[in-house]
Amino acid sequence: MSASKDDWRRRGQERYLRGARLTLKRYQALSAQWEHEHCAFCWHKFLDTQYSETHRQAVEERPDLNSAEGYTTLGAQDRPAGKWWICRRCFEDFAAEFEWSVVKTDPGAWPYEGLEPNPRPTAADYTPPDGPSLPRPE
Numbered sequence: 449m450s451a452s453k454d455d456w457r458r459r460g461q462e463r464y465l466r467g468a469r470l471t472l473k474r475y476q477a478l479s480a481q482w483e484h485e486h487c488a489f490c491w492h493k494f495l496d497t498q499y500s501e502t503h504r505q506a507v508e509e510r511p512d513l514n515s516a517e518g519y520t521t522l523g524a525q526d527r528p529a530g531k532w533w534i535c536r537r538c539f540e541d542f543a544a545e546f547e548w549s550v551v552k553t554d555p556g557a558w559p560y561e562g563l564e565p566n567p568r569p570t571a572a573d574y575t576p577p578d579g580p581s582l583p584r585p586e
């Protein structure tokens with residue numbers, strides 16, 4: 449498969465994704481507040497199924513809208529690890545044109561720059577962006 453010149457998913461991604469080295473990873477919440485990502489092309493959603501039961505169910509019930517894994521960038525100059533995520537369908541449609549190469553890595557390993565938080569963030573760590581956090585039920 450390849451995408452046509454006027455494909456609706458195009459938004460100038462070649463500026464930052466041409467020639468990228470990608471790896472297939474389980475999507476993981478970057479922090480308690482940043483728990484999803486979108487495909488850089490089609491806006492398909494990536495959810496961390498270990499973040500919350502709601503997230504797990506969303507992937508299970510609507511795999512057409514949500515995925516638990518996708519292709520993401522390996523760290524490189526001007527291209528931080530885990531910054532962009534690409535769904536399987538868009539990967540197939542754009543891989544040849546964008547000249548992506550795929551590097552095999554541990555799909556469960558921390559996909560981002562920097563040290564892996566331990567434990568990894570989940571919904572239990574979430575605090576609202578404004579105001580003090582409410583006491584959590586025991």
Ligand SMILES: [Zn+2]
Binds near residue numbers: 488490491492534537
């Ligand atoms: Zn996509």
